[in-house]
Amino acid sequence: MAGMAHEDAAMRILLWHGYLLGGTGSNVYTRALAREWSRAGHEVVVFSQEPDPEQYDLGGAQVVRPEIGRLLPVFVLDRYEGFDARRVSELSAAEREHYVASNAAALREHLPADLVFANHVLLGGPVAAATGAPFAVKAHGSELEYAMRGNEELAAWGREALATAQAVFAGSEHIREVLEDVVGHVDRVHVVPPGVDVERFVPRPRAEALRMLVEESRADPPNPGNVSERLPDEGNAQRLEAFLAAEEPTILYFGKLLHNKGVHVLFEALREVDARAVVVGFGDYRSELERTAPKRTLFTGPLEHRHLAHLIPLTDVTVVPSIFPEAFGMVAAEAAAAGSLPLVANHSGLAEIAAGVAAEYPETYRELTSFRTGDPGDLADKLRRLLALEPAQRAELAAASRRAVLDRWSWAGVASRLLEPFN
DSSP: OOOOOOTTOOOEEEEEOSSOSSSSTHHHHHHHHHHHHHHTTOEEEEEOOOSOGGGSOOTTOEEEOOOOOSEEEESSOOOOTTSEEEEGGGSOHHHHHHHHHHHHHHHHTTOOOSEEEEESHHHHHHHHHTTTSOEEEEEOHHHIIIIITTOHHHHHHHHHHHTTOSEEEESSHHHHHHHHHHHOOOSSEEEOOOOBOTTTSOOOOHHHHHHHHHHHHHTSOOOGGGOOTTSOOTTHHHHHHHHTSSOOOEEEEESOOOGGGTHHHHHHHHTTSSOEEEEEOOOTTHHHHHHHOOSSEEEOOOOOHHHHHHHGGGOSEEEEOOSSOOSOOHHHHHHHHTTOEEEEESSHHHHHHHHHHHTTSOGGGGGGGEEOTTOHHHHHHHHHHHHTOOHHHHHHHHHHHHHHHHHHOBHHHHHHHHHGGGO
């Protein structure tokens, strides 16, 4: 088996992710690491259930889709075409063991390797441990909060897997604390925040951004009657072009449409603010949100980075209103990189993003990076103040926001830091 690499030496890395590569969160995390590690000269093999990996820039990494059958363990119920998605907590011991064995067998076929890097304490930790190779685990908030918290059997399983990991990574101090709270003490934990594609997410002139957004939307696959919630809405090119044609205050939300994401808090605030809103994402709360949305709100369904890179620069403020703990505010960091001022609920990993951006702001404006969780009045007040900025003031804050991202959260830097314990 290959040994641990010396500093700057190329490594062979097996990168395991149990889900798809499109969308947000850990899916983005996986494909970004594959891309950056490959660009840095490492030999990377990506393991996921993505049926169409060729549509993503993985830097030339090899792609493997393990054979796992129809059962897909999840933390929050979503629909996955071709799979029967069930919560991890609802699986029998035999079903969990089958899933772990199937994935570990696929990984072992590609050994030796310097490192197996697995997403999610469960089920990534047991999968990686079962390979017998040196491994690291990236803890995400989803498995800790939605599956393991309060379930001693699952917490013990995760604790056992992490005990033999060469390193465990948390995306924020908040997630390090949650990990300790849910699993118990874990050695060799490193806090490395996720990153942002700072080459893709950049400020753009308005006319260019709108033109490119419409072009990308015209290239969307057909979705008649919005039959697939995982595809952009039908007719988005025309709808976005018309909605964004005039230059006026615009608020953006992008992420899952779940109650815990707090979009209803944003809607309540928007009733007190003179601005239009674009809501991007899918989830089981969409129909309720559409029913209660303020006037001048456009729902688009889920969009990929190829859309968001052009949509974000067309907006003034991006709000992350989650009322449930978040591992990290990647959405806010992407917005900051592309020139939309981030405004986040002041808790968990979101607070760490707010603090990083605020550190670059002039002192007068530092409180405008966050609002009290679940408080639509405070959110409305912060939105009004941001939208009332003079153009020069707004440009100053936008430049400061991007500077914060470049200094703290570029993917190239993140990918390099994740390998430091093995150099």
